[in-house]
Amino acid sequence: MADWLVVLLATAGGVGSLVVCTRRLLARRHYRASEVTLVCPRTGTPARCRLVADGRSGELVEIRRCSLAPGGVPTCEQDCVKLLNLGIRLAPVDPARRGEHAGARDAGAGVPPGPDAP
Numbered sequence: 001m002a003d004w005l006v007v008l009l010a011t012a013g014g015v016g017s018l019v020v021c022t023r024r025l026l027a028r029r030h031y032r033a034s035e036v037t038l039v040c041p042r043t044g045t046p047a048r049c050r051l052v053a054d055g056r057s058g059e060l061v062e063i064r065r066c067s068l069a070p071g072g073v074p075t076c077e078q079d080c081v082k083l084l085n086l087g088i089r090l091a092p093v094d095p096a097r098r099g100e101h102a103g104a105r106d107a108g109a110g111v112p113p114g115p116d117a118p
Contacts, residue, residue: 030055033064038090040068041079046092049080060084 048067060081066074
């Protein structure tokens with residue numbers, strides 16, 4: 001007599017878990033990941049990171065992997081995500097490009113003249 005109740009409860013549990021999993025997959029679908037190199041605001045060293053951004057708003061959600069973290073999984077409070085969402089760039093300085101700009105400035109090539117110093 002109670003056999004149908006057990007089958008009904010097992011079926012309801014399976015359908016419920018299927019609904020939860022499907023909703024999670026659909027919710028994650030609008031996220032996109034990208035690999036970037038940025039400067040860690042805590043250590044000041046360049047790190048290779050995988051950023052996860054919301055595809056709808058463009059806002060960064062989290063850092064999924066970080067080359068500075070042991071095992072790659074970040075354990076910090078992800079201050080870099082907060083700073084990037086505020087519009088603060090954390091791009092590392094490329095010494096070769098910095099040298100090119102300084103050399104071009106010294107030669108005067110492509111740099112408009114600035115105002116005279118007082």
